[in-house]
Amino acid sequence: MAKRIDVSGLSAYYGSHKAIDDISMTVEPRSVTAFIGPSGCGKSTFLRTLNRMHEVTPGGRVEGKVLLDGDDLYASGIDPVNVRRTVGMVFQRPNPFPTMSIFDNVAAGLRLNGSYKKSELNEIVEKSLKGANLWNEVKDRLNKPGSGLSGGQQQRLCIARAIAVEPQVLLMDEPCSALDPISTLAIEDLIGELKERFTIVIVTHNMQQAARVSDRTAFFNLAAVGQPGKLIEIDETERIFSNPSVQATEDYISGRFG
Amino acid sequence: MDIATQTETAPPPPPPATTEQQRASRGATRPGDRIFLGLSRGSGIVLLVIMAAIAAFLTYRAALALSDNTGNFLTTFEWDANAIPPKFGIAVLAFGTVVSSIIALVIAVPVAVGIALFISHYAPRKLAVPIAYVIDLLAAVPSIVYGLWGALVVAPNLTGFYSWLDTVLGWTGIFEYQGGAPRSLMTVGILLAIMILPIITNVSREVFLQAPKMHEEAALALGATRWEVIRMSVLPFGRSGIISASMLGLGRALGETIAVATVLSPTFLISASLLDPGGGTFAQNIASKFNEASEYGRDALIASGLVLFLITLLVNGAARMIIARRKEYSGANA
Numbered sequence: 001m002a003k004r005i006d007v008s009g010l011s012a013y014y015g016s017h018k019a020i021d022d023i024s025m026t027v028e029p030r031s032v033t034a035f036i037g038p039s040g041c042g043k044s045t046f047l048r049t050l051n052r053m054h055e056v057t058p059g060g061r062v063e064g065k066v067l068l069d070g071d072d073l074y075a076s077g078i079d080p081v082n083v084r085r086t087v088g089m090v091f092q093r094p095n096p097f098p099t100m101s102i103f104d105n106v107a108a109g110l111r112l113n114g115s116y117k118k119s120e121l122n123e124i125v126e127k128s129l130k131g132a133n134l135w136n137e138v139k140d141r142l143n144k145p146g147s148g149l150s151g152g153q154q155q156r157l158c159i160a161r162a163i164a165v166e167p168q169v170l171l172m173d174e175p176c177s178a179l180d181p182i183s184t185l186a187i188e189d190l191i192g193e194l195k196e197r198f199t200i201v202i203v204t205h206n207m208q209q210a211a212r213v214s215d216r217t218a219f220f221n222l223a224a225v226g227q228p229g230k231l232i233e234i235d236e237t238e239r240i241f242s243n244p245s246v247q248a249t250e251d252y253i254s255g256r257f258g
Numbered sequence: 259m260d261i262a263t264q265t266e267t268a269p270p271p272p273p274p275a276t277t278e279q280q281r282a283s284r285g286a287t288r289p290g291d292r293i294f295l296g297l298s299r300g301s302g303i304v305l306l307v308i309m310a311a312i313a314a315f316l317t318y319r320a321a322l323a324l325s326d327n328t329g330n331f332l333t334t335f336e337w338d339a340n341a342i343p344p345k346f347g348i349a350v351l352a353f354g355t356v357v358s359s360i361i362a363l364v365i366a367v368p369v370a371v372g373i374a375l376f377i378s379h380y381a382p383r384k385l386a387v388p389i390a391y392v393i394d395l396l397a398a399v400p401s402i403v404y405g406l407w408g409a410l411v412v413a414p415n416l417t418g419f420y421s422w423l424d425t426v427l428g429w430t431g432i433f434e435y436q437g438g439a440p441r442s443l444m445t446v447g448i449l450l451a452i453m454i455l456p457i458i459t460n461v462s463r464e465v466f467l468q469a470p471k472m473h474e475e476a477a478l479a480l481g482a483t484r485w486e487v488i489r490m491s492v493l494p495f496g497r498s499g500i501i502s503a504s505m506l507g508l509g510r511a512l513g514e515t516i517a518v519a520t521v522l523s524p525t526f527l528i529s530a531s532l533l534d535p536g537g538g539t540f541a542q543n544i545a546s547k548f549n550e551a552s553e554y555g556r557d558a559l560i561a562s563g564l565v566l567f568l569i570t571l572l573v574n575g576a577a578r579m580i581i582a583r584r585k586e587y588s589g590a591n592a
Contacts, residue, residue, distance in 0.1 A: 056478060085481030095472040099494030108490060109480040158476070165480065 002029035002199040003069040003086075003168040005050065010064030011228070012042070012049050014057065019045045021228035023064075025218060027169075032195050034210035034237065035203045037220030038252070042229025043203050046220070047171050050201065051087035052080040068168065085113060088167035088198075092174040094154035096146035096161070103142040105157055109165040124164055132160035133190050152183025159190065163198070170194065172202040176209065188213050207253055211241050219249045316564040323557030331561070335526050337543065339558035340551060346558050348565055350526050354443055354537040355566065358518070359511040361447025361532070362454055367504050369451075370458035377459075378466035379488060390463065397456035405520030408449040409441070413521060416440045416448070420533050434531040441523040444532040446539070449521055450514055454507035461506060465499030466492055498581040505577040512570055515541035540566040 005027040012020045020042035027033045035043040048054040049062050052073060066073040073083050096105045106125045110116055116124070125142075129135040134156040138149070146157050155175060162170060172191075176184040191213045194200060204210050210217050218234035233246045244250050324331055326344055334347025373393065377386045417440055424435035473491035482490060493500075518539050524546065525536030544559045551559060 051479065053475065053479060056475070081481050081483050083481075084479055089479035091472060091475060091479070093472055095470075095476040097473060097476065097490060097494070099497075100490075108477075112480060112482055112486055161476075161480070 002197065004029050005169060005199065005201075006065075006067040006070075007050075008065045008067075010046070010049060010062065010066065012045050012054050012062050013060070015059035017226075018228040020049075020220075021230050023231045025231060025234050027199060027201060028216075029199045030195055030197070031215040032191060032200045032202060032213055033234075034214035034217045035201065035220060036205075036207055036210050036217060036252075037229070037232075038222070039205075040225065040229070041220040041222045043218075043220045044173055045229070046231075047173055047201060047203050050169070050171055051089055052083045053089065055080065085109075085165060086167055087169045087171060088162035088165065089171045090155070090158050090162050090173065090175045093178050094151055094158050096149075096154050096157050098145065098147040100146060101143045102138050102146045102149070102157060105146045106160050106164050109161060113165060125160075128160040128164035129157075131163050131194070132156040133186060133193075134160055150183070152179050152186060155179060155183065155187060156190065159187070159194075163194065167198065169199045169201065172200065174203050174205060177205060184209070207241075211237060217241070219244070219246075219252060221248055221252070313567070316560055316567060319557045320561035320564045323554065323561045326554060327558070335528070337526055337547070337558075339547075339555040342554075344554050344558060348540070348562050350528055351538050351540045351543050351562055352565065352569075353528050354446075354522075355512055355539040355541075355569070357532065358443045358446040358450060358537075358539060359508055361444060362450035362511040363504060363508055365448060365451035366455050366458055366507060367500070370455050370503070370507075371462055371500060373455075373459045374462035374466055375488060375492070377463050379484070379492065390460075393456050393459050396452075397460070401453065401514060401517045402520070404449060404453050405517035408445065408517060408521040412449060413440050413445050416445055420444070423533065431530050432532055435533040436531075439523065439535055440533065441521055441535045442531075442533050443522070443537045446518050446522050446537075447532075449517055450511040453514065453517065454510050457510065458500075458503045458507040461503035462496060462500050465496040465503075469495040501577050501580055505574060508573055509570055512566065512573070513541050514539075515545045518542040519545050 007026070008024045010020070010023045011018060023046060035047065037043050045054060050066060050073075052062075054060045054062055062074060064074075068086065072078070073087075096102075097108060100108065103125055106128050107116075107121050110121065110124060126135060126139075129138060134153060137153060138144075138157075146154065149157060155178075159170075159175075176187050179187065188209065191200060191202065195215075202210075202213065214237045216234060217237040217240040219232045219240065220229050221232045222229045232248055233240070233244065235245070239245075240249060241253060244253070323339070323344070327346060328343045329336060329338075329345035329347050331347055333349050334345060335349055336345055336347060338345045373389070377390050377393075381389060417437075420433075420435040420440055421437075423433045427433040428435065469492040473495065474487050477487040477490040519542040522537065522539070522542060523535050524538045524542065526538065527536050529536060540562050544563060547555065548559055
């Protein structure tokens with residue numbers, strides 16, 4: 001299931017503005033990689049280049065290579081729709097489809113990919129909701145709208161929706177920043193379970209969170225406002241937080257930033 | 259005072275509020291507030307008074323006419339309101355009004371939604387702006403111009419299309435075409451469709467543009483194609499907007515007068531085929547008969563106007579019900 005990501009020489013633009021500059025890194029399968037860095041350093045932009053969501057923004061374009069087990073996502077002839085079916089994404093604000101029931105939300109991606117029998121669909125929806133630690137809370141109201149759930153439940157519903165299609169990689173863009181500490185804890189526990197099956201990349205502003213959930217951490221920074229963001233270093237999370245090799249990283253994680 | 263000191267010392271009991279303080283807390287003492295309150299309340303009341311006055315006027319004059327009517331107001335296929343005793347009924351008008359408006363909606367809504375989606379989600383900006391502008395222009399054309407164009411250009415050119423409809427769907431009876439001038443309810447419906455297209459397009463486009471980006475991205479991230487994104491996030495969000503837009507269009511189609519009067523060759527017959535010339539609508543009938551009508555005749559026409567008023571109210575009420583029924587699933591609570 002899980003695949004390795006190899007990024008080389010990747011730059012992303014918004015129109016003529018270069019948002020991230022020449023990033024190269026490797027993300028191992030079945031691991032959690034956290035992206036940290038100040039606001040505007042391009043970590044979310046970089047995340048969105050990994051499933052070709054960046055180019056959805058008007059003026060968004062990308063240079064460089066992203067290899068998923070050796071296959072370039074940006075090779076000509078690759079349909080971005082197929083890339084996004086392989087690389088799932090969870091967003092900052094929980095965004096279940098408001099007009100769909102809980103069941104239909106989880107089944108939404110499956111229904112895009114093909115036709116399933118009702119019994120298969122039931123099975124996958126249950127498995128996905130269990131995988132997102134949400135099954136016990138919603139099993140009696142699967143036909144109720146997903147927007148009636150609490151914020152934390154909605155975010156786990158979005159995770160269930162993303163893992164229902166069995167992606168190779170799961171991207172998470174600050175998945176806990178809109179949630180309270182208890183819901184955050186639930187999601188962090190979930191990330192620990194999900195990494196058995198998926199390659200996970202998570203953007204977070206919360207350094208304790210990065211330290212708690214990730215195996216490797218990448219620190220992004222920008223020289224000044226208006227300058228492109230750069231990857232400063234990527235290493236084992238323990239090393240980044242105890243003994244980083246670059247001074248800027250240490251300044252940032254110890255709060256001596258800016 | 260910070261929170262810590264607040265919790266340590268019990269707050270003193272609030273002094274009994276004087277009437278002045280109460281008024282101040284309602285915020286009505288400032289002149290700006292008072293003026294605005296007066297203005298908005300006044301506008302609301304004026305609106306209600308105007309509605310009530312129209313309803314009272316229609317009902318009163320209609321009652322006069324109906325008391326003298328020797329025909330059945332609902333089922334008579336005749337309009338002899340100037341005769342003594344008068345004999346008239348609205349069956350043909352109601353049929354013509356409703357049928358031509360439904361034809362207009364059936365044609366206009368899919369086209370308008372298509373154009374709106376094209377402008378909001380498909381067209382590059384360079385193309386979207388001029389198209390939106392042309393659509394606005396379409397709304398500015400006076401209805402008499404539509405009527406003349408419909409009678410002189412559209413209708414004569416529809417004979418070929420109607421012959422084709424007859425060969426394909428003639429067996430249903432609804433689309434039987436005998437030849438002759440196509441000044442039929444179908445032609446009126448097609449013309450009305452063009453006339454209500456701008457308003458439905460514009461309202462739908464506005465709603466589609468407001469569809470939350472985060473739901474579109476949710477669909478995209480699941481691997482949805484552009485059409486699937488629209489189906490999963492834009493259309494469900496825009497549903498109530500499309501209904502409201504259609505109702506605005508329907509309101510215009512039901513009440514359209516001069517364009518219908520120019521195109522239709524009015525008869526007091528209901529024909530099974532939509533392509534047969536003849537028929538009539540409330541507004542067209544009032545416009546074409548009002549000048550030569552006697553006192554009784556005018557009251558009879560006003561009675562038919564009251565029915566149109568009621569139909570419009572019913573349509574609006576039904577639309578509101580449809581919108582309210584799906585409120586739980588609307589994007590509003592997300």
